[in-house]
């Protein structure tokens with residue numbers, strides 16, 4: 001005997017997409033009017049191999065909430081020396097790529113996109129904006145995490161500019177051959193190496209240990225001084241949460257040119 005459920009399923013598949021969006025079922029909510037699957041996902045855009053540490057607590061937290069994680073890394077990370085062997089001769093780029101690959105496994109990144117630009121020479125260009133926008137239109141993230149415009153490293157600032165522009169371009173009709181337009185509802189710029197005036201805090205009290213475990217995979221970078229920096233910053237931001245039990249946090253700015261869209265129906 002054919003169940004009611006099966007009849008509904010057959011009927012749904014025969015309906016055009018714009019009608020299906022009206023159906024109030026869990027399955028149908030996963031298909032929008034353009035026919036794209038709507039998974040909760042976060043795209044992290046970084047400049048160097050260990051830059052995702054800054055938002056790692058948030059990424060682990062989002063993963064626990066069912067988000068898929070994607071990362072786009074812009075440079076070849078060829079200039080970051082191993083703090084233990086500052087004068088040694090070795091392939092920096094390969095060492096950092098190995099660490100990044102191991103760390104990405106631990107982070108559970110679903111897909112990594114590498115733009116392979118020269119470290120310490122990342123520059124804004126139309127081509128990099130389109131490459132990034134193309135990836136945004138493919139992934140169609142619900143959250144974008146980019147680097148901060150106010151930061152210490154010139155590549156971080158260039159990465160912010162490219163990514164910020166790309167998230168906006170991805171939402172427009174520019175270059176339709178790069179994919180169907182997609183407006184990412186929330187683009188956050190993570191606090192980097194210089195304290196920012198945050199507008200968003202994420203409580204990572206329960207994810208801090210994993211963040212540090214991730215950082216320690218970067219053996220060439222995880223000096224006790226760097227570990228102390230991350231601990232100190234997380235404690236300062238945890239204090240700013242001002243809530244019982246919230247001890248450690250990560251801070252973000254919003255991108256004023258990509259206002260956050262709130263209170264949409266859950267995707």
Ligand SMILES: [Zn+2]
Pocket residue numbers: 047048049050051153156
């Ligand atoms: Zn960096």
